[in-house]
Amino acid sequence: MKAMKRSTLATLINATLFSAVAGTSFSSIAAENDTSAKSNQLEVIQITARKRVENAQEVPVSVSALQGDNLDAYSSAGMDIRFMNAKIPSLSVESSFGRTFPRFYVRGLGNTDFDLNASQPVSLVVDEVVQENPILKGFPVFDIERVEVLRGPQGTLFGRNTPAGLVKFDSVKPSQEFDAYGALSYGSKGSTDFEGAFGTGLTDRISTRVSVLWQDKEDYIDVKAPGFEKENSLGGYSEKAARVQFLYEGDDFTGLLNYHVRDLDGRPIAFRANLIEAGTNNINPLYDNDVVYHDAASRATQQVDTQGLSLKLEWDLKEHTVTSITAWESAEIYSRADVDGGYGNAFAPSMGPGVIPFSSETADVIPDHDQLTQELRLSSNFSGDVNYQVGVFLFDEDLTIESYSFDTGAYDAANSNFGLQNGYAVQDQSTSAWAVFGSLDYTLTDDLKITAGLRYSDDDKEFYAKRTKTPVPFTGASDFKEGSANPSDSHVSWDLSAAYKYSDDINLFARIANGFRAPSVQGRILFGDEVTVAESETINSIEAGIKSDVLDGQGRVNATVFYFQMNDQQLTAVGGGANFNRLINADKTTGYGFELDTEWVLTDELNATFNLSYNNTELSDNDLAVQVCAQCTVTNPVNSAGLAVLDGNSLPHAPEWISNATLRYSKELEGGEFFVYGDVSYRSEINFFLYESVEFKGDALFETGVRAGYAWAEGDNEYEASVFVRNLFDEQTVIGGVDFNNNTGMLNEERFVGAEFKVRFF
Template sequence: MIFKRYFAMASVSAIALGSFIGAPGLALAQAAPAATEPTGIETIIVTARKREESSQDVPASLSTVRGDALTTLTSGGADMNAFSARVPSLVVESSFGRTFPRFYLRGLGNSDFDLNASQPVSLIYDDVVYENPVLKGFPVFDVARIEVLRGPQGTLFGRNTPAGIVKFDSVKPSQKSSGYAKGGLRSYGGYDAEGAVGGAISDTVSFRVSALLTGQDDWITNTGPLAQKKLGGLDDSAIRAQLRIQPNDQLDVLLNAHARKLDGSSQIFRANVITKGQRGLNANYVADRVSYDQGAGNRQELETKGVTAHISYDFGYLTLTSVTGYETLSFYGRGDIDGGVAEVGPGFIPFSSDTADGVDDHEQFSQEVRLSSNGDTQLSWQIGTYLFQEDLSIYSLAFFSPTGVFSDARQTQNTDSWALFGSLTYKPTDRLALTGGLRYTDDSKDLVARGGIADIAPISKSVSDEAWSWDLSATYEANEAVNFYTRAARGYRAPSIQGRILFGSAVTTAKSEFVTSYEAGVKAFAFERTLRADFNVFTMNIEDQQFTAIGGAGNFNQLLNAKEGKASGFEAEVQWLPTPNLSFAGSLSYNKTEINDANLTVGACGAPCTIQNPLVGGNAKIDGNSFPNAPEWIANVSAKYTKPFGNGHEFFVLTDWAYKGETYFTLYKSIEYSEDGYWEGGLRVGATLFDNKYEIAAYGRNITDEERLVGGIDFNNLTGFTNAPRVWGIEVRVKF
């Protein structure tokens, strides 16, 4: 057991913490009183560098999602895919529906659908990395803010962060009693309930419990022979319980227990909704109709559980912090991969493909201990150590018929990683801050694969590496409203193993990936803080870029390294308050990505698609192609208008729109497995009553009912899957 294996290490950390607490002669410094907040656009406090500071002082491309934007994007039973294209350079997509989101920043991501896939964008939830891709779909509720950090973040954060991180910070317990209850109904028999309550238990102990329940009726009719005639429904629930113990001004202990349970439909794959030689959906696509012959239902079941202990002790001139995390999950998902019925279609389907994937054993343990200086002094620093361990057992099944299995592939993977890191900031003047960070990481993975269509005897593969990652940055405060920054950073992604042998016999590996990034930008307020604007330009070079070749006639995954990848572009964000009752926000990003490897080829067009790359021995040359799921242009814009009425009441209307540009879904270029750029919009109208204690709202998501491809399966026919349909709903919230 992982927990037992690292119990001794955690005990040592606790003993060390106790020793520091008991050490004599440590004077405590009083924090300076906070400055009065200027009027206009508020200062956003973030923890992007593991200390609270203004986002304007962070020398990196950084976005936050909070407040109205967070409420809007999480309405309508939304999952992680709702955040795609909502901040610069961010794309989120999934072939697993709600359970396995894949994140891309500045074009860097991983389209691998296997359950041990590594990703170059790391998710950090309450200071704990969620490494397994199924963990990354944990619902967003009672969250104070989301921080999206673009570019390598490998000095201070976890592991596998060469593209950046998406960081979630839950609302923490406090001595002040607070809470809310929210409920709503929406299209397709959907319902949502969410709430939180917290406050003081005693003068030194506080708590907060929050929960989410969301569901949807089966709304898709199956016209095939499957006994299950209705699909598309789900029940998803999650809970988080936090206990905060603050016996004095120095010690802060935050305990967090959380869990999730999901029972619902898998991703809805649709056969031959693409026409050869054309881009986009054809007449075979009908949103509420499919034809499946799969025998046990298009279902997925997921349970996750975890605990986190965040302990800090403030000695006045420095703080000692320990973050311990333990996560476990079980998962089963089965889907009709060909998206139709071989005998009846739609279109020509050579044979049926009915597969399932699952996790029958998973444990993740992580431990971070760090020391950091306190206060806004001329010299500040952080040093620490990090340990990560994961045991994972996964399986993949392919079915002859409703009950018979003809291929059963099993994988077990053990991952061990440890790191030492440090960061130092020096301010030679009041306006200039120079920062340097360094991290040493040691990674190893061991995988055993067996079974599959060839009934392979156990095959063992191991990969390991050690690497340095670093960053150098400078921030110059031109005046109180304008900061300039520049940053250089090198990130690292550990080597990977892929043993998905359901339809093949190859166990493949990929070498470590290294990203070197340079960026420069400006963050500014203007017009008496009624305008905020952030802008940066960047360029990145990726050595031995890890990719996954997916699909083709063999329908298996294969890891590979491209000799080089390049990405460059810009990111801009604007927030404007022309009047106290009217606000606008928007962003625009451009990402030019390119694979540079003259000798690299991949299998292509297992389905009858049109390859736009040169062929060598039947394979497609991908040199010069953009990265998969990496649109060049991403934009969004939102506006909110409020109108007070009565005594403490306010009417509001809010609209938001996001644009994702032309996107290729695969490593090779084809007309069929791509999509044109398109906008998706939302609307929210309602009123807050009695000084924001109550709120009632009506909303719509995808209000223009865009029907677009967001991915495809290149196997035996032109199968695709689409964006979420239009949803209308009502919602009521009470604060207390």
């Protein structure tokens, strides 16, 4: 078997994203844009959550908009997109693939499925293009102008797979003004990170911007499995990404061409056998972050190539604007890992650490993938009381997935190595979807505005899976197995919202919305014999909130309360003793909670933010039951078939509490500015799987970061030198598990210390 072909460059839109605080770009930026603004006032945040440029404080949607230099606090030195976890109210992020395949959860709603065609109820939209496949969602974030997190169903304007919410990125666009920057950092474990961009006008009407990212980390994890000892075998990566844009600006027409590419060559996340002590959720005291006991580490690899091309055309017709967005995205991945996290097994001469019932070495591959999208919309620009948007959307995706299993202890003569291939299955999936949508804004009075939206979506999948070699013939499974599915559905999504201007500084809003997720297919039949289909899930949500500017513009307090009911929620029964994923639908899921976003200018030199959310989720289905772990202590009721009954459980990876806060101090010093930035984030305990168990309950996670530096200007350039530390107190918490074999787990990132130098040219 050959690894997938590699493309030459890389695109990623990853971890430079979140200032992780509700839009903390402070007064200095605002002052540049508005010379009349007071130097100690917060910036007015402009967002495009409803596909129009609007003041975030006036939009009747629970949204956090992030922009400005505070992104540095979370994204420095090679952080991947998981750094967003618990940095935004009601948002968590996790992955069992490491730097790729992030899984997003909003208000507790997400998907734990690790198959490469897994659908998610939280959509990712980058530069107005939906990123459907989970591998596309891991693109690194760099040279980003704005990040928006929209909570609650977004089905009217953004489509079928947004019942939980939406994460939206907008990169910095070309302009006629010359602008360039470069940032270089170095940190723990030999991590090196460079990002930069260059933009300028080419002619009076054409401008360009080129953005690049390069991240590198040396392997630092030693392998100490007997007979497989090797220093510096795992933990490293080399990642490159680039984005090239060309903008044409005519009198009443603009065209934007965007090409982006990503290339990752690294190692998968380190699975650690029996990391969790039996009967507890404590980390095994023998654990060492720099050591694993894998017998397949020499073959562990993760290679990702993605690229995409989009063309946005916009015509200004005075009272109307016509927008066309045509896009192509493609992803390839080859990821192979020692999933059991140890060496040997119960049938081998030796095994460890702890009991390894059987070896598990697998590879998941996307050798071929193409996504085509087309959106065409008409927006009115009336000066009166009524405005509207109407549009059509087309989506087409073709995807091939290969799954391999290997006998770790068997010699592979063809490759002169152990790890003989002993299983193979392939999936082919084609998805076609289309939609028509419309949204109407009506100003009832000077203070009260109503918005109503409607969308009709049609979705169809063609799926075929085939296994030609089974890795478990001793169970009676045959080598050859095939299955197919052709789920389809249509749905009408809607929303109705009202925004009331209580005063110049206080806006109230209320919103009810409906959304849905299209049918999903799970056909990873490498270990199982069944292709499962999850029917469409639908959600009805109601929320109300307040958005306020206080203390004469020196403070901002936004708060939302919400309640939702989801019918036929799509869930994934991950793993279990049979090591097989199945899709299921839960009759009903309810959730309620609140979100609080605040930011403050305490003095001319001191700024702060504080954010908090509470999410309560509950499954309601008396008949819903799933397979359980091989060696853990299940706390749910277990029926006569040995399945855990899920009725009353909260959702997996759904913390009840998320909180984060930042404090930034700056002081003019010797013609420049000295600054210190501190941040803390907290998420409460979580369950890793649908069932509840002692071992697979993750403890609360509390992390602290500090950044200090000096910024100065010289000539036409600006410079900044800083040092930083993430996870200051080196808190180690189990953040995920593998339940089909032993109490294998994964950990959060350990303490990271680094230094960075930036320069910006004008």
